[in-house]
Amino acid sequence: MTFLTDDLLARVHERAPEVDATNTFPDADLAELRDAGYLAAFVPTEFGGGGLTLEEVCAEQTRLAKASPATALGINMHQIIVGVGRHLVAREVTAGERILREAASGEVFGFAISEPGNDLVLFGSITDARPDGSGGYTFHGQKVFTSLAPVWTRLLTFGADRTDPDAVRNVFAVLTRDAGGFEIADDWDTLGMRGTQSNSTKLVGAPAPADRVLQVVDPGPSLEPIVFGIFAHFEALLAATYLGLGQRAIEVAAEHVKKRRSVKNDDVYANDPDIRWRLAGAAIRMNSAAAEVTLIARELDEGREYGMLWLPKLSAAKNAAAEASLHAVDQSIRACGGSSYSNSHELSRLHRDVLAGLFQPSDQESLHGAWANVVLGPVAR
Known part of the structure; x- marks a missing residue:
């Protein structure tokens, strides 16, 4: 459908x-x-x-x-x-x-997980989740990259319950906009992906009653339903989104080079073997990334059991899509020449948008660290 x-x-x-x-x-x-x-x-x-x-x-x-x-x-x-x-x-x-x-x-559900300077991301929070005495919590801390900031009516977030310093627990809950307890900054002035309006959100006692608490779990990577559910769907859907960006870049370039003419060759650039090689190479890489993303989504639907290997596999799919799309935009711009440098050209916007994929979890450092542990085991001390 x-x-x-x-x-x-x-x-x-x-x-x-x-x-x-x-x-x-x-x-x-x-x-x-x-x-x-x-x-x-x-x-x-x-x-x-x-x-x-x-x-x-x-x-x-x-x-x-x-x-x-x-x-x-x-x-x-x-x-x-x-x-x-x-x-x-x-x-x-x-x-x-x-x-x-x-x-x-x-x-409309928004997503408030990332925090400034916190590279633990989903696995540990610097936000406080303070018990309210009735099974719920109030949240206190700073969140960044809160997409849909102007319009969300529900906000999934998390913080750490530090009531017992020796047994810190991560609390995941859904906040409601009408309950208040938050401040949204007007600070989304970015290079690309501007329409997301992912403004920073300060939680100043935002309440989550007991019936809006999803799970309370130990910090760190795990297959706990809330942790794995967020990680898996974030990576798979992010990958799918970047696939569309890369595919569109190739479409724009293909349309452009069919009209762009070479004075030297007296022919359109679509017939130039170097240009054909560039765009074909980009399309081949996008094809491989699309296959990886489709497979990972299908296996999640089927409930495949990979244990903790799921986490690096999901990270790999996201990175494959983001990096293939970055490559596709780069090759498309090279194929189209100087006109794509104009702000009026769609490739200029796609170039700015695709860069966001470099910053969204899991980044390349995290990905390679995870796969090094899979292949080689933990670093020997």
């Missing part, structure tokens, strides 16, 4: 340059995506949603990213949290049911 029609995607694509130029949130895109049922597309049918599998929603995210990478990356965060809800329910963590029912009813 396809939720994103060609006409809808064409309108999203038409609005993308203005969203980027004005550094604003794509409200019109969100309205159309909501009307199309896309915010509930990943929700199982028994909870009132469209019932797409992860493989299917990844394919939709790739199509959306071809139209507008920033819109896709923002909506990606909502879809990740729906995926978390699915994973929790499948592992009999009933707290996930509320995520699914609220997504089906039109709530």
Whole structure:
């Protein structure tokens, strides 16, 4: 089932340059995506949603990213949290049911995990989660890269309960916008992915009653449902989004070189063997990355058992897509020549957007460290 029609995607694509130029949130895109049922597309049918599998929603995210990478990356965060809800329910963590029912009813989920200077990311928090005495918590700390900041109605976040310094626990919960306890900075003035409006969010006692606490777990990498659910859906859906960006870059370049003419050769650049080699090489690499992302999503849908090897495998898929897309944009710009340096050229925007993939977890250092441990074992001390 396809939720994103060609006409809808064409309108999203038409609005993308203005969203980027004005550094604003794509409200019109969100309205159309909501009307199309896309915010509930990943929700199982028994909870009132469209019932797409992860493989299917990844394919939709790739199509959306071809139209507008920033819109896709923002909506990606909502879809990740729906995926978390699915994973929790499948592992009999009933707290996930509320995520699914609220997504089906039109709530918009934001994602507040990253913190300034914290390279533990999902595995340890510098935010405080303070027990409220009734089974819930209040959250106190700074979050960064909070996508959908202007529009979320629900916010998945986490912090550390340090009540016992010898037994720190990570608390994951869903906040509601109308409960307050947060401040959103107007600080999203970035090189690319501007439409995500991923403003910093300061949690100043944001409350999560007991029924909005998802899980309380030990810090560190694990297969706990909340930890694995976030990690798996973040990596897979992020990878799918970057695939669309790289694929679109090649499309733009192919259209361009069919019209760009060489004075020396008296022919279009599409017939130049060097240009053909460049774009073919980019397409080959994108093809391989797409296969890896599709496989990882399918295996997650099937519930394959890889144990802790899942984490480096997921990181590898995200990196394959992000790096292949970075390469594709680079080769596309080289093929198109100096005109792509203009801000009016779509490749200029794609070039800025694709760089965000370098910073989003898992980065290359983390990826190589994880795979070194797989291949060689821990560093001998």
